[in-house]
Amino acid sequence: MARSWRNFFRKTEEPEQETVQTAEEAEAPDSAEDVPTAEEVQARQDTPQATKVLEEEAAEEALEEAEAGEPEVLPEPDVVEEAPDEEAAAEEQEVRSGGWFGRLRTGLKRSRESMVGQLNAAIAEFRGTEDEEFWERVEEILISSDVGVKTTGKLVGELEQEALERNITSGEQLRGLMLEHAERMLEGPVELDVSHKPTVILMVGVNGTGKTTTIGKLVNFLPGKAMLAAGDTFRAAAIEQLQRWGERVGAPVVTRERGADSAAVAHDAVEAAKRDGADVLLIDTAGRLHTKVNLMAELEKVRRVIERQLPGAPHEVLLTVDATTGQNGLRQAKMFNEVVNLTGIILTKLDGTAKGGIALAIANEIGVPIKLISVGEQVGDLHPFDPREFAEALFGEL
Amino acid sequence: MFDTLGERLNTALDGVRGSGNLTEEGVKKVTREIRLALLEADVNYGVVKEFVGNVRERATGAEVSKALSPGQQVVKIVNEELASLMGGTAHKLSFASRPPTVVMLAGLNGHGKTTTAGKLALFVRKQGKNPYLVACDTYRPAAIEQLQQIGKELSVPVYTEGTEAKPEEIAERGIKKARDEGYDFVIVDTAGRQVLDMDMMEEIKRVRTATKPHNVLLVLDVVTGQNAVEVAQAFQEYADFDGMVLTKLDGDARGGAALSVVSVTERPVRFASEGEKMSEFDYFYPDRMAGRILGMGDVMSLIEKAEAQVDKKEAEAQSKKLMSGKFTFEDFLQQMQMIKKMGPLSSLIGMIPGMNKQLQGANLNDLDDKALGRVEAMITSMTVQERRNAKLLQNPSRARRIARGSGSTQQDVQKLVKQFGEMQKMMRQMGKGGAPKRMPRMPFR
Numbered sequence: 001m002a003r004s005w006r007n008f009f010r011k012t013e014e015p016e017q018e019t020v021q022t023a024e025e026a027e028a029p030d031s032a033e034d035v036p037t038a039e040e041v042q043a044r045q046d047t048p049q050a051t052k053v054l055e056e057e058a059a060e061e062a063l064e065e066a067e068a069g070e071p072e073v074l075p076e077p078d079v080v081e082e083a084p085d086e087e088a089a090a091e092e093q094e095v096r097s098g099g100w101f102g103r104l105r106t107g108l109k110r111s112r113e114s115m116v117g118q119l120n121a122a123i124a125e126f127r128g129t130e131d132e133e134f135w136e137r138v139e140e141i142l143i144s145s146d147v148g149v150k151t152t153g154k155l156v157g158e159l160e161q162e163a164l165e166r167n168i169t170s171g172e173q174l175r176g177l178m179l180e181h182a183e184r185m186l187e188g189p190v191e192l193d194v195s196h197k198p199t200v201i202l203m204v205g206v207n208g209t210g211k212t213t214t215i216g217k218l219v220n221f222l223p224g225k226a227m228l229a230a231g232d233t234f235r236a237a238a239i240e241q242l243q244r245w246g247e248r249v250g251a252p253v254v255t256r257e258r259g260a261d262s263a264a265v266a267h268d269a270v271e272a273a274k275r276d277g278a279d280v281l282l283i284d285t286a287g288r289l290h291t292k293v294n295l296m297a298e299l300e301k302v303r304r305v306i307e308r309q310l311p312g313a314p315h316e317v318l319l320t321v322d323a324t325t326g327q328n329g330l331r332q333a334k335m336f337n338e339v340v341n342l343t344g345i346i347l348t349k350l351d352g353t354a355k356g357g358i359a360l361a362i363a364n365e366i367g368v369p370i371k372l373i374s375v376g377e378q379v380g381d382l383h384p385f386d387p388r389e390f391a392e393a394l395f396g397e398l
Numbered sequence: 399m400f401d402t403l404g405e406r407l408n409t410a411l412d413g414v415r416g417s418g419n420l421t422e423e424g425v426k427k428v429t430r431e432i433r434l435a436l437l438e439a440d441v442n443y444g445v446v447k448e449f450v451g452n453v454r455e456r457a458t459g460a461e462v463s464k465a466l467s468p469g470q471q472v473v474k475i476v477n478e479e480l481a482s483l484m485g486g487t488a489h490k491l492s493f494a495s496r497p498p499t500v501v502m503l504a505g506l507n508g509h510g511k512t513t514t515a516g517k518l519a520l521f522v523r524k525q526g527k528n529p530y531l532v533a534c535d536t537y538r539p540a541a542i543e544q545l546q547q548i549g550k551e552l553s554v555p556v557y558t559e560g561t562e563a564k565p566e567e568i569a570e571r572g573i574k575k576a577r578d579e580g581y582d583f584v585i586v587d588t589a590g591r592q593v594l595d596m597d598m599m600e601e602i603k604r605v606r607t608a609t610k611p612h613n614v615l616l617v618l619d620v621v622t623g624q625n626a627v628e629v630a631q632a633f634q635e636y637a638d639f640d641g642m643v644l645t646k647l648d649g650d651a652r653g654g655a656a657l658s659v660v661s662v663t664e665r666p667v668r669f670a671s672e673g674e675k676m677s678e679f680d681y682f683y684p685d686r687m688a689g690r691i692l693g694m695g696d697v698m699s700l701i702e703k704a705e706a707q708v709d710k711k712e713a714e715a716q717s718k719k720l721m722s723g724k725f726t727f728e729d730f731l732q733q734m735q736m737i738k739k740m741g742p743l744s745s746l747i748g749m750i751p752g753m754n755k756q757l758q759g760a761n762l763n764d765l766d767d768k769a770l771g772r773v774e775a776m777i778t779s780m781t782v783q784e785r786r787n788a789k790l791l792q793n794p795s796r797a798r799r800i801a802r803g804s805g806s807t808q809q810d811v812q813k814l815v816k817q818f819g820e821m822q823k824m825m826r827q828m829g830k831g832g833a834p835k836r837m838p839r840m841p842f843r
């Protein structure tokens with residue numbers, strides 16, 4: 001369910017419509033310059049300050065050197081390695097035992113074993129489209145993955161009909177069809193628009209879904225000069241948490257005191273980003289339950305202030321959704337979308353037993369695309385979303 | 399998008415409520431709806447199967463009471479089954495005979511352990527304990543600072559050793575220090591972890607062994623989905639928790655996860671945490687929760703909540719005054735301040751029986767606490783005479799002055815006065831024993 005970082009950041013105003021291969025060829029020459037390649041990211045993480053030291057002014061060097069004494073927690077080496085062809089990479093990753101995907105697989109194993117075992121058994125016994133028990137089993141598996149009653153109903157209904165129309169009798173064909181349908185439901189623009197200067201990315205979400213942590217990870221992969229804004233002025237030590245992340249990658253962090261107006265922080269940050277020529281500004285916000293009217297109004301104000309300071313901004317508004325979330329994830333996505341117009345979802349904490357089926361429900365019912373997934377606590381555990389692999393992980397190796 | 403579990407069950411039961419006889423067909427229809435509702439509420443698939451089976455069996459069985467109609471019978475069965483699933487009655491905290499009582503918190507990342515640590519500290523202090531916090535989350539950046547800031551807010555000491563030491567050692571030394579300094583309630587905050595991270599699960603096991611806690615609480619976000627069962631089973635294996643804290647209950651998640659976890663691990667939910675204020679924390683009452691899920695309201699909780707904040711005698715005097723129609727703006731102001739102490743209005747409304755259903759069409763967003771503040775501003779801008787005698791306010795120049803003083807418009811003031819008059823009238827009617835035909839609009843709506 002992860003893609004490479006290549007092509008993830010859209011740097012031109014026009015969305016790229018070419019196929020994967022051509023797009024990659026076209027991107028290849030300049031990607032070495034701006035988009036941090038796998039090796040670059042790797043290098044940056046091996047020696048956390050190496051890349052930044054080259055980029056930043058001498059004034060910041062001293063500060064960073066003080067930091068450099070502390071070794072960083074390193075991500076798995078093969079986490080960001082990239083094969084030239086994406087399809088090949090996906091296959092290779094499946095074969096590979098290590099890496100994030102391997103870990104995710106082991107992660108999902110326990111729960112998947114029973115689930116997939118059941119589905120396999122059902123497929124083996126598949127007697128034809130009139131097999132009520134079979135469809136019930138598929139339903140059961142999807143619901144157990146938090147896909148939800150409604151989306152499950154839609155998916156199973158579509159499958160049933162297509163299987164009937166195409167007169168499918170083999171379990172193998174059926175498996176392909178299931179993946180195809182799930183994948184189609186998840187398709188959407190997955191790249192992150194960073195074509196503006198500065199590009200402003202606003203991070204929103206319910207308490208504890210991982211906004212600040214995701215910012216800390218994402219900043220490592222962003223092209224150009226990044227700046228952070230500590231818009232969570234409410235939770236204890238949220239500002240310090242973001243500052244810690246900023247120090248690690250050498251990105252400046254715009255802050256005000258705890259309890260300050262979050263919109264004021266956003267205002268300062270946009271001004272600072274314009275003044276200092278930052279390429280990407282990541283604005284953190286306090287976690288809020290989507291049911292709190294006042295807090296949602298506050299968030300709307302943050303968005304408005306950003307827009308006023310920089311017309312067209314925020315260019316990306318990303319909602320973090322905890323993969324362990326059940327059907328309430330739909331409410332979250334719906335309410336946040338209404339208030340701040342989401343451009344994408346980041347599915348976090350996909351490293352546990354959770355299958356993240358709620359992503360399917362959100363894509364189907366709310367229509368906001370999943371852009372990133374986080375499968376672990378390390379920086380290298382953040383990945384661009386890949387619908388195909390997500391569908392495969394959902395249904396398992398059948 | 400979809401209704402709450404309570405609303406769903408109510409819809410399903412509506413047909414049954416009216417019917418005189420409980421046919422097999424009727425039971426089937428109802429249980430199908432219950433199944434869907436529970437699944438949408440994130441109750442685990444297996445648990446739903448079991449639950450629905452029980453309800454069906456009991457409903458079609460011989461259990462027919464003379465006092466209840468068959469429809470009422472199903473409602474009662476569903477309620478009872480839910481309550482028994484949730485673990486019956488409230489499980490209060492027991493304190494160690496030889497202090498300090500040690501409580502360890504464990505859970506997934508982001509489910510609210512650190513906040514719960516602070517809330518629990520305040521909660522036990524209200525019960526006369528002397529709490530002490532130990533910060534063992536050495537992983538998440540600034541987690542220790544978060545606990546320190548919370549401790550400072552509450553004036554509860556926080557034991558820290560930075561991020562280098564091992565959590566189990568920090569915990570051990572922290573507890574020793576608490577004991578030496580005479581604190582009798584120690585709360586050990588641990589890092590959030592994923593259940594498949596074996597190193598981290600082994601670590602929580604070591605912390606548990608080192609701290610020998612009297613209580614281990616699993617902190618669980620109420621939005622958790624189907625995997626809640628696996629999560630709870632893993633924590634049961636490694637941390638052997640004996641109770642749960644259900645967090646973020648102030649959201650609109652239906653909390654089916656709690657139902658599944660309790661039924662699978664047979665560990666009760668002990669505490670309910672429902673807001674960002676440190677005081678929004680209480681024992682969890684499973685029997686009442688079941689009623690709340692079913693939309694029957696949670697009168698008991700509401701009453702207790704009110705009692706904790708309000709002096710009983712004062713309340714009695716107030717209600718007498720209320721019913722006699724001698725209710726003034728002064729009383730109204732006092733009541734509003736009490737209500738504010740009890741928590742956000744929208745959470746209180748859900749506790750009133752029948753309110754859930756009545757308010758379905760209404761926009762709860764109007765009920766924001768800011769509106770309460772505006773009314774408060776208007777009343778505080780009144781003179782004492784005006785507060786006692788609302789009739790004076792019919793004078794436009796008085797209304798103008800109040801509007802200026804409270805930053806509202808003259809229309810706002812007039813509206814308030816009018817609605818207040820209606821309220822007085824209604825109260826008088828209620829005092830005489832007759833219920834009003836229609837609830838008048840509350841001034842703060």
